[in-house]
Amino acid sequence: MSEVTDRIERKIVLKAPLARVWRAISNAEEFGAWFGVALKGQHFVAGQRVRGPITYPGYEHIIFDVDVIEMVTEKLLSFRWHPYPADLNYDYSQEPTTLVEFKLSEIDGGTLVKVVESGFDQVPVARRLEAFRMNSGGWDGQMKNIEQYVSAKVSA
Amino acid sequence: MSVQKSVLKEPGSSAPIFAALGDETRLRLIAVLCVSGAVSIAQLTSGTDISRQAVTKHLLVLAEAGLVRDFKAGRERLWEFEPTKLDAARHSLDVIARQWDHALNKLKMTVEE
Numbered sequence: 001m002s003e004v005t006d007r008i009e010r011k012i013v014l015k016a017p018l019a020r021v022w023r024a025i026s027n028a029e030e031f032g033a034w035f036g037v038a039l040k041g042q043h044f045v046a047g048q049r050v051r052g053p054i055t056y057p058g059y060e061h062i063i064f065d066v067d068v069i070e071m072v073t074e075k076l077l078s079f080r081w082h083p084y085p086a087d088l089n090y091d092y093s094q095e096p097t098t099l100v101e102f103k104l105s106e107i108d109g110g111t112l113v114k115v116v117e118s119g120f121d122q123v124p125v126a127r128r129l130e131a132f133r134m135n136s137g138g139w140d141g142q143m144k145n146i147e148q149y150v151s152a153k154v155s156a
Numbered sequence: 157m158s159v160q161k162s163v164l165k166e167p168g169s170s171a172p173i174f175a176a177l178g179d180e181t182r183l184r185l186i187a188v189l190c191v192s193g194a195v196s197i198a199q200l201t202s203g204t205d206i207s208r209q210a211v212t213k214h215l216l217v218l219a220e221a222g223l224v225r226d227f228k229a230g231r232e233r234l235w236e237f238e239p240t241k242l243d244a245a246r247h248s249l250d251v252i253a254r255q256w257d258h259a260l261n262k263l264k265m266t267v268e269e
Contacts, residue, residue, distance in 0.1 A: 005246065005249065008249055008252055008253045008256060010253065010256045010260060012260045012261075012263070012264060014264055015268050016267035016268050020267050021263075021267050024263060024266055024267050025263070030266075033266065034263045034266040035259055035262070035263075036259075036262070083252065115256055115260065117256070120248075120252075125190050128248035
């Protein structure tokens with residue numbers, strides 16, 4: 001296993017209190033609002049599965065489907081999922097999953113959120129390439145959306 | 157650099173790969189080549205309803221993006237998956253990483269309102 005190919009790590013500083021950020025991540029409905037998945041009435045609970053359709057334009061055919069692993073209040077939410085499950089006719093249940101961890105910590109003036117997704121080395125190369133299909137055609141739209149969010153400050 | 161800036165700064169090198177793989181047939185071809193090793197166009201089309209001409213066209217697009225290459229083996233021309241496993245893995249992680257950047261930006265918009 002190599003660090004370079006097995007994991008993705010992203011950090012972002014949010015100018016918002018830890019409690020607010022934790023709610024946006026740990027409350028499934030709120031999570032769904034910014035992540036772009038319909039999770040109305042659902043809850044993230046360790047050991048339970050949460051499913052819902054992606055609401056992001058162009059990706060509505062994809063189902064967000066995670067097994068919640070761990071929840072530590074205001075510190076950690078982790079779940080396992082199948083990376084880029086773009087093909088509805090394909091049964092992903094036997095394929096290896098990746099682990100997604102949201103790690104929160106309080107910092108001066110806000111909250112630091114670290115996202116780590118790991119386990120990619122277990123995913124076959126051919127499957128990894130499906131990431132491109134999920135992205136193809138969608139990327140320009142994503143960029144536009146980001147610009148819109150940035151300029152208009154419209155939240156999802 | 158802020159996450160937002162890193163999202164907006166599109167590394168140009170991946171663009172042809174995105175385009176080349178943004179087609180279901182080509183993605184399937186790559187998937188086949190990944191597991192089969194070097195194969196001929198006849199082998200690629202056997203058992204499918206796709207024409208040799210169509211496959212050739214798709215392979216040329218993939219070759220242009222540096223994802224496959226062809227070579228002569230005796231009288232046959234064979235095609236194989238080009239990038240090392242590491243390259244493919246890196247590229248796919250780039251894509252996923254950008255999706256995370258995008259998601260985290262939306263989280264930022266939400267909680268900083």
